[in-house]
Amino acid sequence: xxxxxxxxxxxxxxxxxxxxxxxxxxxxxxxxxxxxxxxxxxxxxxxxxxxxxxxxxxxxxxxxxxxxxxxxxxxxxxxxxxxxxxxxxxxxxxxxxxxxxxxxxxxxxxxxxxxxxxxxxxxxxxxxxxxxxxxxxxxxxxxxxxxxxxxxxxxxxxxxxxxxxxxxxxxxxxxxxxxxxxxxxxxxxxxxxxxxxxxxxxxxxxxxxxxxxxxxxx
Amino acid sequence: xxxxxxxxxxxxxxxxxxxxxxxxxxxxxxxxxxxxxxxxxxxxxxxxxxxxxxxxxxxxxxxxxxxxxxxxxxxxxxxxxxxxxxxxxxxxxxxxxxxxxxxxxxxxxxxxxxxxxxxxxxxxxxxxxxxxxxxxxxxxxxxxxxxxxxxxxxxxxxxxxxxxxxxxxxxxxxxxxxxxxxxxxxxxxxxxxxxxxxxxxxxxxxxxxxxxxxxxxxxxxxxxxxxxxxxxxxxxxxxxxxxxxxxxxxxxxxxxxxxxxxxxxxxxxxxxxxxxxxxxxxxxxxxxxxxxxxxxxxxxxxxxxxxxxxxxxxxxxx
Ligand SMILES: Nc1ncnc2c1ncn2[C@@H]1O[C@H](COP(=O)(O)OP(=O)(O)OP(=O)(O)O)[C@@H](O)[C@H]1O
Ligand SMILES: [Mg+2]
Numbered sequence: 001x002x003x004x005x006x007x008x009x010x011x012x013x014x015x016x017x018x019x020x021x022x023x024x025x026x027x028x029x030x031x032x033x034x035x036x037x038x039x040x041x042x043x044x045x046x047x048x049x050x051x052x053x054x055x056x057x058x059x060x061x062x063x064x065x066x067x068x069x070x071x072x073x074x075x076x077x078x079x080x081x082x083x084x085x086x087x088x089x090x091x092x093x094x095x096x097x098x099x100x101x102x103x104x105x106x107x108x109x110x111x112x113x114x115x116x117x118x119x120x121x122x123x124x125x126x127x128x129x130x131x132x133x134x135x136x137x138x139x140x141x142x143x144x145x146x147x148x149x150x151x152x153x154x155x156x157x158x159x160x161x162x163x164x165x166x167x168x169x170x171x172x173x174x175x176x177x178x179x180x181x182x183x184x185x186x187x188x189x190x191x192x193x194x195x196x197x198x199x200x201x202x203x204x205x206x207x208x209x210x211x212x213x214x215x216x217x218x
Numbered sequence: 219x220x221x222x223x224x225x226x227x228x229x230x231x232x233x234x235x236x237x238x239x240x241x242x243x244x245x246x247x248x249x250x251x252x253x254x255x256x257x258x259x260x261x262x263x264x265x266x267x268x269x270x271x272x273x274x275x276x277x278x279x280x281x282x283x284x285x286x287x288x289x290x291x292x293x294x295x296x297x298x299x300x301x302x303x304x305x306x307x308x309x310x311x312x313x314x315x316x317x318x319x320x321x322x323x324x325x326x327x328x329x330x331x332x333x334x335x336x337x338x339x340x341x342x343x344x345x346x347x348x349x350x351x352x353x354x355x356x357x358x359x360x361x362x363x364x365x366x367x368x369x370x371x372x373x374x375x376x377x378x379x380x381x382x383x384x385x386x387x388x389x390x391x392x393x394x395x396x397x398x399x400x401x402x403x404x405x406x407x408x409x410x411x412x413x414x415x416x417x418x419x420x421x422x423x424x425x426x427x428x429x430x431x432x433x434x435x436x437x438x439x440x441x442x443x444x445x446x447x448x449x450x451x452x453x454x455x456x457x458x459x460x461x462x463x464x465x466x467x468x469x470x471x472x473x474x475x476x477x478x479x480x481x482x483x484x485x486x487x488x489x490x491x492x493x494x495x496x497x498x499x500x501x502x503x504x505x506x507x508x509x510x511x512x513x514x515x516x517x518x519x520x521x522x523x524x525x526x527x528x529x530x531x532x533x534x535x536x
Binding site: 138 | 267293294295299353372
């Protein structure tokens with residue numbers, strides 16, 4: 001591959017990866033954040049104590065977490081087709097990516113929310129704040145640094161998953177590396193692709209750390 | 219102002235934290251609940267604003283029965299009951315002003331009014347210059363002042379305090395206690411505080427209840443308890459060897475500390491006064507003392523009668 005071809009291939013692949021990761025991240029937050037909140041509030045003695053609900057949610061999340069991503073991806077192909085009308089391409093890849101990341105992110109949200117001092121929640125209750133207000137104005141704001149850290153880890157994981165999703169037709173950097181490096185023995189392309197991935201992950205992790213630190217007032 | 223009737227609290231694990239408590243706190247007084255760790259003090263306090271649901275019994279605050287209220291009414295009632303906490307329980311994500319504004323938001327106070335009220339409250343607790351600072355940058359005493367400002371935001375008639383000074387050093391403790399006393403006097407605020415430090419009771423409380431194993435062992439106005447023979451409070455404030463050795467007399471005096479009673483005994487009744495032990499304490503600024511003596515001489519009985527006449531509490535050990 002010529003230098004010029006390589007650059008344009010890299011740009012295109014990076015764009016595809018970005019597309020997959022951005023969309024699946026947005027959807028993961030959309031579903032995973034409320035799920036994580038519920039995992040905390042539905043436990044016995046929680047804000048909306050409902051142990052049976054907690055048991056079901058916990059089980060669902062655990063199943064989702066224990067499924068290897070590659071298996072999940074294949075297993076939900078019919079669902080992916082139902083939602084997007086296709087099983088290949090970046091848009092189709094967003095479905096398994098989101099499904100794989102939601103339980104992961106939800107657990108991280110749960111952990112972050114558990115870091116909020118019980119006494120602070122109690123103080124809010126003593127003040128006469130309602131449950132919605134306590135979630136929106138106490139639990140979530142108080143755990144913002146933890147949530148940002150969790151989101152960073154999730155995005156990095158999604159970049160990894162997206163490489164896998166790409167390999168079965170989603171495109172992106174992972175796909176590029178596999179196609180050239182593995183199937184055509186073009187080691188240079190593979191190495192460059194890997195370097196690009198490493199740089200992206202580094203940048204995102206550092207950015208996430210920085211934001212988390214900036215938002216922490218502890 | 220606060221009335222607890224036959225209150226019981228049994229936790230799910232079977233622990234009987236409160237075992238039949240009746241307690242009345244009068245309007246405008248500072249009421250201290252003393253007791254050792256595990257006595258059930260926190261549970262008792264948390265039952266007052268129903269953070270903890272009593273297993274049985276009733277809770278009345280400011281004439282309103284709380285135990286029967288629905289969720290929304292209970293929230294409204296809680297807005298009128300302030301609470302401060304041992305570890306301050308401030309929102310670390312908000313500034314000092316933001317913390318004080320929180321209860322006002324919960325009560326639906328409009329933004330403009332909120333700002334004015336927050337400024338007023340910070341002024342009241344002496345933190346006007348810290349409005350924009352985050353709690354992490356404050357000292358323990360300052361944090362508790364923020365806690366107090368937040369608790370007062372809803373103009374409560376009652377303030378509950380769970381070991382509010384236990385995490386503070388002695389000097390800071392004193393300044394927080396002085397602030398509570400001032401609020402009590404200036405705003406007519408009724409304060410129910412729990413503590414395991416006798417010192418807190420001595421400095422600011424009008425009344426006290428001594429709690430042990432979920433029960434109230436003794437309760438009343440401190441001045442009344444001091445005048446009651448055998449009161450546990452007196453023994454705890456003025457520790458003397460117990461039981462008193464046979465033949466000794468224990469004299470408790472409040473306010474009469476400047477009268478030369480002992481020297482009068484020697485002069486008038488020709489007795490020998492042998493002082494075995496004693497101590498003098500300030501209770502809310504007034505001197506109160508307890509003295510253990512042995513009286514020898516023919517006039518001993520008359521001497522005791524004389525001491526009693528002067529209004530001192532006399533306990534003779536058989
Ligand atoms: N949530 C709970 N579940 C079960 N038992 C509890 C709970 N909270 C307190 N207890 C138990 O109830 C008893 C009274 O506890 P409480 O916290 O009211 O005591 P306390 O007088 O405030 O003690 P301390 O001075 O240590 O704060 C203790 O035996 C404690 O272990
Ligand atoms: Mg306690």
